[in-house]
Amino acid sequence: MTRPLQDFGRVMGRLLRFARRASYTVIGFTAYLFAVHIWQAFQVLAEVHIALAWLFVAAVALAFAWLIGRPVARFLSMPPTLRPPELPPKEEREPKDLVRHLAFLECYLESLGRNPAWDGSRDELEFTLVACRELRAEARAAGTERLEELGKRVFDLEHGAVARALAPLDAQVNALIRKEALGVGIATALSWNGMVDAFVVLWRNLNLATRIACIYHGRPGVRGTLSILRDVSAATVAGAYLQDLTDVAASGIGALFGKTVGVVAAPVLDGSLNAVATLRIGYVAKARCRALQKWTERTALEAVTQALTDAGALTKGIVTEVVKTVGGGLMNLPGRALDTIRESLSELWRRMGGDDTEAGGPAAGGPAAAGGA
DSSP states (O other), X not given: OOHHXXXXXXXXXXXXXHHHHHTTHHHHHHHHHHHHHHHHHHHHXXXXXXXXXXXXXXXXXXXXXXXXXXXXXXXXXXXXXXXXXXXXXXXXXXXXXXXXXXXXXXXXXXXXXXXXXXXXXXXXXXXXXXXXXXXXXXXXXXXXXXXXXXXXXHXXXXXXXXXXHHHHHHXXXXXXXXXXXHHHHHHHXXXXXXXXXXXXXXXXXXXXXXXXXXXHTOBOOHHHHHHHHHHHHHHHHHXXXXXXXXXXXXXXXXXXXXXXXXXXXXXXXHHHXXXXXXXXXXXXXXXXXXXXXXXXXXXXXXXXXXXXXXXXXXXHHHHHHHHHHHHTTTOOOOHHHHHHHHHHHHHHHHHHHXXXXXXXXXXXXXXXXXXXX
């Protein structure tokens, strides 16, 4: 990897880590960023004609109301997700703690049956509900000597029957995340302005989080909602400044493979990194909206690790799709150039996810709260 690409990865990693540490102040900075750009555009248009400037403001207001306000309102209209009970550490648990967790799972499954987006087997759902009730009755009557056995059975139930019940919704969400990430990648690769990139990232990511909440028919609580908004804001700020950084990185590729390749590599890197950020946000939002565990530092770390793994598995395919779409009618990037881009993205992805323990939620396949985690 060339020095410019190494610098690019380092700068982007620091930018996103700073955005996470700055936490919710990034949301305010994002709003300020948009306001400044709108004011600058207003001043330019006012020099032509004041009516044109106010027409621009009205158009922007309508666009924000339709593209940003509508998905936010739809997201907030979703009922909050059921809150898992807070369980003591594994070594301090008693059978009554398993009873509480199984009562939560029973309510969770009942709400799943009422979800209009769920199209799974009603018979299998009822069978799982019966198994959950029977196991809860056993736990209520059991002594501490059966705690380990019952904990394992709860773990198997959650990762077996409950996970299968959620599979139809998980499949819908996985397909949606990939589609939105690809859309963000292509749109920002083809755009000509960092501010346009930021708006596309903001709009598509808010829409993604909203649709995920609609599919699971529940949104996370206040803390989870703010965490998702923080992630979206961090990606938006990065998107606004990404074009300048990708131009620097592309110069390194151009030095190796020619100026023409470097010109195409810049939008490919721009779009690919925005797509990767969208993948991450999507899987973290998914984990938040289908949570089966109480939010703690440990479960947060497990969830983010799983979300990054799930998103990372799709990175290569998303980059390839962006390359095909952006470079497809113009040229084909040489294999070595594409490998260089993928290598830089893989390293950047590792740096982006290396220290995030706050923005996630319990992910699919993570350890169950009542199990052997």
